Amino acid sequence: MATIALEQINKLYPNGFHAVKDLDLDVRDGEFMVLVGPSGCGKTTALRMVAGLEEISSGTLSIGGRTVNDVSPKDRDIAMVFQNYALYPHMSVADNIGFALKLRKLSKSEIAAKVKETADILGLSDWLDRKPGQLSGGQRQRVAMGRAIVREPAVFLMDEPLSNLDAKLRVQMRAEVQRIQRRINVATMYVTHDQVEAMTMGDRVAVMRAGVLQQVDHPQVLYDRPDNLFVAAFIGSPAMNLYEASISEGARSFRLGSQDIELPASVRSARPALAGYAGQKVVVGLRPEHLPAAVNGAVGPTLVGDVDLIEALGSELMVHFTVDARRVRAEGVASADEEAVTEAGEGVARVDPGSPVKVGERATFAIKAEGIQFFDHGSGLAIWG
Numbered sequence: 426m427a428t429i430a431l432e433q434i435n436k437l438y439p440n441g442f443h444a445v446k447d448l449d450l451d452v453r454d455g456e457f458m459v460l461v462g463p464s465g466c467g468k469t470t471a472l473r474m475v476a477g478l479e480e481i482s483s484g485t486l487s488i489g490g491r492t493v494n495d496v497s498p499k500d501r502d503i504a505m506v507f508q509n510y511a512l513y514p515h516m517s518v519a520d521n522i523g524f525a526l527k528l529r530k531l532s533k534s535e536i537a538a539k540v541k542e543t544a545d546i547l548g549l550s551d552w553l554d555r556k557p558g559q560l561s562g563g564q565r566q567r568v569a570m571g572r573a574i575v576r577e578p579a580v581f582l583m584d585e586p587l588s589n590l591d592a593k594l595r596v597q598m599r600a601e602v603q604r605i606q607r608r609i610n611v612a613t614m615y616v617t618h619d620q621v622e623a624m625t626m627g628d629r630v631a632v633m634r635a636g637v638l639q640q641v642d643h644p645q646v647l648y649d650r651p652d653n654l655f656v657a658a659f660i661g662s663p664a665m666n667l668y669e670a671s672i673s674e675g676a677r678s679f680r681l682g683s684q685d686i687e688l689p690a691s692v693r694s695a696r697p698a699l700a701g702y703a704g705q706k707v708v709v710g711l712r713p714e715h716l717p718a719a720v721n722g723a724v725g726p727t728l729v730g731d732v733d734l735i736e737a738l739g740s741e742l743m744v745h746f747t748v749d750a751r752r753v754r755a756e757g758v759a760s761a762d763e764e765a766v767t768e769a770g771e772g773v774a775r776v777d778p779g780s781p782v783k784v785g786e787r788a789t790f791a792i793k794a795e796g797i798q799f800f801d802h803g804s805g806l807a808i809w810g
Contacts, residue, residue: 427489427502427579428454429475429612434484436470436636444470446636448484452580455610457603459627461617462659467636468616469584475614476505476582489579504573505582508589510565512557512572519544519553522571543575546608563594567601574609581606581613587622599626620660624648632656654708654753654805657798663713663743665798666772667753670709672702681709682750682770686726689794697810699799707808708753710798713743713773716790718780726792730772732784744774744782746790 429452436445445467452458460468473479475486477498486494493501512521522543523536531539544550547567557565566586573581586602587595603626606613617623623630624644631641632655640652644660651657657665670681676699678687693699711728719727730746750770774790782788799808 427612428452428487429458429580429614430485430487431471431475432485432487434471434474434486435482436467436474436479437482444636445474448636448638450631450638450641452612452614454612457606457613457615457626457628459615459617459623459630460633461620461623461630462633462639464618465635466633468618468633471633472582472584472614472616475580476503477501502579503582504576504578504580505584506566506569506573506586508585510557510569510589512565512568514557516556517553518549518555518557518560518568518571521557521568522549522553522575525572525576539575540571543571546574546605547571561594562590563598563601566590566598570602570605574605579611581609581611583613583615585617586615588617588619595622602626621662624660630660632659634659650807650809651798652807654710654800657710657800657807661712663773663775665710665712666716667708667710667800668748668770668772669706669751669753669802671706672699672704674703676700676703679707679709681728682748684729684748684750686728686792688797689725692794692797695795696799696808698808702799702808706802708800708802708805710800711772711792712796712798713775715793715796716772716774716776717793718744718774718776718782719789719791723789723791726794728790728792729787730774730790732782732786732788733771735782735784737778740778742776742778742780742782744776744780744788746772746774746788748772 431448431450434445434448437443448471462468470479474481481494485492488501519540523540526536526539544553549567587598590598599622627644629641630644630647632639634655640647640656647656647660658667668681670679672679676693678685730748732744732746734745736743748770752770801808
């Protein structure tokens, strides 16, 4: 049984760069925790501090209830899988997997038994005599995982292990990594910049930006109830449509460009704090899947846009449209960053392939009102209660 606890962890480099700022994060025993965020957000630095490969500037790091700030990496009972596999090319698969056991001076029979067990878990039993150069990228990544698993560590750390694989193999390996992690059932920290990877793999997901933890929760909670503009824009593909808007007097509707859009009572009751924004500017978020093409006689709020492009994906259409509202860029907070706002109100809607939408024409999109997100125009924080 082992957990990972980061309490007020900071990483400050000699040149003054503050890579990780007051990070508080707990990884439960057996949990698959994913750290996600754009390049340079501090996620890999945080992982390397847990591994002991980066010195902690301040704060407390515990593994299995033991403070390990000053414990060497080899004594932390962790195993790490890197992005570049880091296999020994001259060794067989079996020798690569069993190398750490050989260093521990286990007997040949013990090593052989553990290597066989690990290979069975990873589906590598038929490849044990091969060299890494004779394997596919996915097989090499499994060997790298096997070398970590065979040590039976208390904690498993993975630094973008799938980023070197092609798109199809990455999808396949996501499921493989999850299956393996469930089987070994140890606390796991997994770093990725791919939010789809994070959402599909993590028991919980920690979203980071500029060294600061933005939100940590179950993937669906991050999707449905983002704490701020950054999380709302970062989680979800295609990204959420974000626009400047204003709340009407009485908070019964909001104005987006030239359109007045009604707010059903259910939305107002779910977000009572909206009443305090009557007559004020906010940021409104609409996810593409919450904008299906409206059918004749559709009731409820709608959004009208000019269709610029349609991407046919077989099971759905991605409809790119324009409205006369100011679009807020993905990582910006409107009033704090003028560069975050653009006059061109582009948007994307995800609609059924039979929907009667055409490039160059105006289309009406029904709005699934319960999915509308509202954010404070100045702070970027979500508006709820």
